[in-house]
Amino acid sequence: MQTSTYTDAVNRMLDIEDLHVNVGDKEVLHGIDLHIGAGETHVLMGPNGSGKTTLLMALMGFSNYKITKGTILFNGEDVTAMHADERSKRGIGMLFQRPPTISGLKLGKLLTAISHDKTVDIPGLAKSVHMGAFLERDINKGFSGGEIKRSEVLQLMIQNPEFVMLDEPESGVDLENISLIGNAIGALLEKEKRIVKRAKSGLVITHTGFILDYLDADKGHVMCDGMIKCHGNPREILKDIKQRGYRECVECPHA
């Protein structure tokens, strides 16, 4: 496994340098460096509570996740101080693991709001992820795990971000739905396109690795205690973790 920081100078999409993030008064991320090139999908692994979701929320611009030091460059532009909507407009999007329920807000109405002035076939897209019957339902209210994920994917299909963050896309999803969601996410990341033509990038949190069957991830990172401890081939890292758990990562002297 490599332990050096991944540095590839060509076609960078996301450059995170020395990122420190507080949740409340407590520092949760202690200097993250991460670089994701255009067309690449990276996988983020690590034990529960290691700070993976915190990193994604901070990258999305949620105000509870306060960046105290470091920078985020997106396509060369400094977005560190931007609000979530400004980052979204520049092409950053996220699939949430536990999105909030919003009483009275219909999924269909939200999709219309997301599409802004674009002409989008909302019913058609909804049908493609089996959400046609949910357009008149309150967003996330009483949705099952799989329905939440399908709703998230559907919103992202309309938003069509250039850089997609996925927080445990397979959690709570049954085997029947995993291929539906996996394929839809693959399409979001333009996995059907040849690598040289691919412009979309992704950062995926996964514990099981099931989603990797649909993503062809390029790089893997392991986070422990708010630091990225190592980088490498995602399948190899996953195999390692399955065999030995995270203990060795936690104790790993490289940081």
Place this chain on the structure above:
Amino acid sequence: MSSRMNTPGISKEDQERLAQSGIDLSMENRCGSYLQMNQEVVDAECSQEGIEVLSYKKAMEKHDWLQEYVWKAVSKDKDEITKYVAAQNDPKGYVIIAHKGSSNILPIQACLYLGRETIQHVHNIIIAEEGAELHIISGCTSGGHVGAGAAHYGVSEFYVKKNAKISFTMIHTWTENIEVFPRSASIVEENGVFLSNYVCMQPVKKVQMYPTATLKGENSVARFSTIAIASPTSYIDVGSRAILEAKGASAELITRAITRGGTIISRGDIQGKSAGTRGHLECKGLILKDGIIHAIPEIVGMVVGTELSHEAAVGKLAQEEIEYLMSRGLDEDEATATIIRGFLDVKIAGLPDALQKQIDATIDVAEKAGF
């Protein structure tokens, strides 16, 4: 279809306010109407067979039997307001009678316009006879120029007979000098349905009302919905009460209250007096700017076999929800308005589309103005 309503002396601006209150001056989507400006009855007509829309005075001249319905649902001595209305020598207001088996798809509109500093008083009687279905929209509006001292005292008595249904949608578009005191009550007989919807999105000085439905007949139903926003100078004290007196009777009382600095007292009361009855009361309040939302939900069960419940919650907009929408590209104002719009979205079972759309449109106007 009736012809366009004649509204002499109402400015274009105020006509728009009437439209916000659901009054369709073109009459295209209405089957009848009653228009009262201050104390003057301008219009009372209905083109729907089997339904009469009459001024109070004309109705009493025409139908002797109406005396049996005067001050029977509302007590004359209830308070200062009812006493004032009862003491009038020349009572104003409307009487709407849906005769046996009649129904209207297009609603009847009742428009009460207050154009000067006076007390506008009305006494309304609404009857749906056996098997009849009657839908009314009541738009209450004042002129933009009306100063302090203007008030509206309105007594409304509803009678829902066996297998009949009345929906009454009241949209208030007052101005900040107006004080409003509706006094209404309904008596619902066997299998009867009474739907009462109240929407108040615009400033008003004071509203105070506590409409009551007495469910006398078996399997009768009452549903109240209240949607109100209090601007900084508004004092809105609204409630709804259902008294369940017969087996199978049920009631649902739903309120959405928002304060932008004003006061909303949201009262609710369900009394279960008979076995086999059910009632639910729900009040949700949202505080956008420091103000008061005081929810007073009450349920009183008096017999074995009545099932009553209530839930009340007052809170703020959740930052997490706003940012969730922002992460999808909505800016903060859009995200906030979208969440508030959702909060106010109450679908009323059994309400005709045209009326639901009118309620939605009234809220949309407020949304466009940024609530």
